[in-house]
Amino acid sequence: MTEQRTLVGGSGQPPAGLATRAGDLLQLLRSNAAGYSRADLLEFTGMARSTLYERLDALFAAGLVYESTPLRSQRGRPPRALRFDDRNKLVVCIEIGHTHAGIHLLSLGREIVAAARVSVDIRESQEAVAGQAIEVALRLLDGRQAVGAGVGLPAPVDPLHRLGLERTVLAHWDLQRLQEAMEAMLDCPVLLENDARSMAVGEVRNPLESLVAVKVSTGIGSGIIVRGALVRGAHGAAGDIGHVRIPEASGHRCRCGRDGCLAAVASGRALLAAPQLAKYRTLRQLVDACGSDPAVGAAVTEAGRLLGRALAATVSTLNPGRLAVGGLVGVLPDFLAACRRQILDDAFEPSLVDLEIVPADSRTATAVGLCRLVEESLYAPERIEQLLSQRTA
Ligand SMILES: [Zn+2]
Incomplete structure (x- = not known):
C-alpha cells in the first residue's frame, strides 16, 4: 500500500526539525x-x-x-x-443520517471489512438512535474489539462540544453524553464529526489537495480541505452552507427557523415538501423516480442550479482543485449537471481553471474519512506519549 496515511502530512518526506519523542x-x-x-x-x-x-x-x-x-x-x-502496526486493528464507522444509519467496519488500511444499514429516525432520542447503530456494529464486530470508532452526524460538530445544536436537526441531543455512552457500549474511544466533513476527508486523494465535498441528502452540508488540512473553523461551524441565504429562497421557511436558506429550496427535505412531488413519501422513492418522472427531473435540476449559485461563492473564495458532490440527491446526474453549469456561469474565472466537479464516492467516502480521522486522533503524538507514560507508570 503506497497511500500517504496522514491527512496533514506533506509529501512523505520527513519534516525538518523533527521532534524525537x-x-x-x-x-x-x-x-x-x-x-x-x-x-x-x-x-x-x-x-x-x-x-x-x-x-x-x-x-x-x-x-x-x-x-x-x-x-x-x-x-x-x-x-x-x-x-x-496497523494489522488486525478495526475501526467502527457510523454515519447517522435523518432516516438511516450506515455502519462500516474498516481496517486501519481503509479496507471495508463489513457493512450494514439500519433504519433510524433522528427525531428520536440519541439513546434510541445510537442504541440501534451500536447493536448493528457489535453484530459486525462479532466479538472482536475495535481500536476506535468514528460517528458522522448531520449537524455542525465542535470537538469541544461548545457549539450549540439549538438550530440543528440534533437540537434534542447532547453530543458529550452521546460520545460517552457510545464509548461505554463499544469499549473504545469514539470521535464525533460532521458527516460532510468526514466525507471530504474520505475524498482526499493527494496529501496536499484542496477540495470541497458537498453532501446533499435530506439536508445540505459541506467539508473543506485546504492543502490536505481539514478546515473546521473557529468553532466547528465551517462548511454549513445549507443555511447560506440566496435570493431565490426568499419567502421559504428553513427548518432552522430562518427565511431564505439554500436548504429551504435545494435540499432533499425541500424536494419532498414540493406540492407537485407530494406523492413521494421518502427521499429514496423520489430519487429513484428522477429518470422517469419529468416533474422530479425538473425539481432536481432546479435544486442543483440553486446549489451551484451558493457554491460559486465557495469556489471563488477557496479555489479548490476538486468539488465532489455526494449524498442521495447530490449524485443524481441532472442535479450535478445543473450545479456545474451554474458554477461555471457564476464563479470568477481564475477560480475555475482545472476545477473538477465530480460525484463523490458517496458509498464509502464518509466511512473512509471517519476511519482516517479516528486514526489521526488515536495515534497523535501527544496521545501516544500519554499512552506510553501510563504503561510505564
Ligand atoms: Zn436555515
Whole structure:
C-alpha cells in the first residue's frame, strides 16, 4: 500500500526539525506505509542510537510498531523495515443520517471489512438512535474489539462540544453524553464529526489537495480541505452552507427557523415538501423516480442550479482543485449537471481553471474519512506519549 496515511502530512518526506519523542517516531513511520529502517530513522532524526532504540522498544512493547521483511536484498544482512502496526486493528464507522444509519467496519488500511444499514429516525432520542447503530456494529464486530470508532452526524460538530445544536436537526441531543455512552457500549474511544466533513476527508486523494465535498441528502452540508488540512473553523461551524441565504429562497421557511436558506429550496427535505412531488413519501422513492418522472427531473435540476449559485461563492473564495458532490440527491446526474453549469456561469474565472466537479464516492467516502480521522486522533503524538507514560507508570 503506497497511500500517504496522514491527512496533514506533506509529501512523505520527513519534516525538518523533527521532534524525537516516541509519538513523533510513530508519526514518521505512519507517514510511509513501506516503513523505515533503523538507519533511516537515525539519519532523519539525528537521534543518538541508544535513545532511538529505547523509544522503539516502547513502541514495540505497546504493539504499535513491527519489524517487517527485509527492505531489499543486498550483500550482507539486509535492513528490515520498521512499520506502524496497523494489522488486525478495526475501526467502527457510523454515519447517522435523518432516516438511516450506515455502519462500516474498516481496517486501519481503509479496507471495508463489513457493512450494514439500519433504519433510524433522528427525531428520536440519541439513546434510541445510537442504541440501534451500536447493536448493528457489535453484530459486525462479532466479538472482536475495535481500536476506535468514528460517528458522522448531520449537524455542525465542535470537538469541544461548545457549539450549540439549538438550530440543528440534533437540537434534542447532547453530543458529550452521546460520545460517552457510545464509548461505554463499544469499549473504545469514539470521535464525533460532521458527516460532510468526514466525507471530504474520505475524498482526499493527494496529501496536499484542496477540495470541497458537498453532501446533499435530506439536508445540505459541506467539508473543506485546504492543502490536505481539514478546515473546521473557529468553532466547528465551517462548511454549513445549507443555511447560506440566496435570493431565490426568499419567502421559504428553513427548518432552522430562518427565511431564505439554500436548504429551504435545494435540499432533499425541500424536494419532498414540493406540492407537485407530494406523492413521494421518502427521499429514496423520489430519487429513484428522477429518470422517469419529468416533474422530479425538473425539481432536481432546479435544486442543483440553486446549489451551484451558493457554491460559486465557495469556489471563488477557496479555489479548490476538486468539488465532489455526494449524498442521495447530490449524485443524481441532472442535479450535478445543473450545479456545474451554474458554477461555471457564476464563479470568477481564475477560480475555475482545472476545477473538477465530480460525484463523490458517496458509498464509502464518509466511512473512509471517519476511519482516517479516528486514526489521526488515536495515534497523535501527544496521545501516544500519554499512552506510553501510563504503561510505564
Ligand atoms: Zn436555515
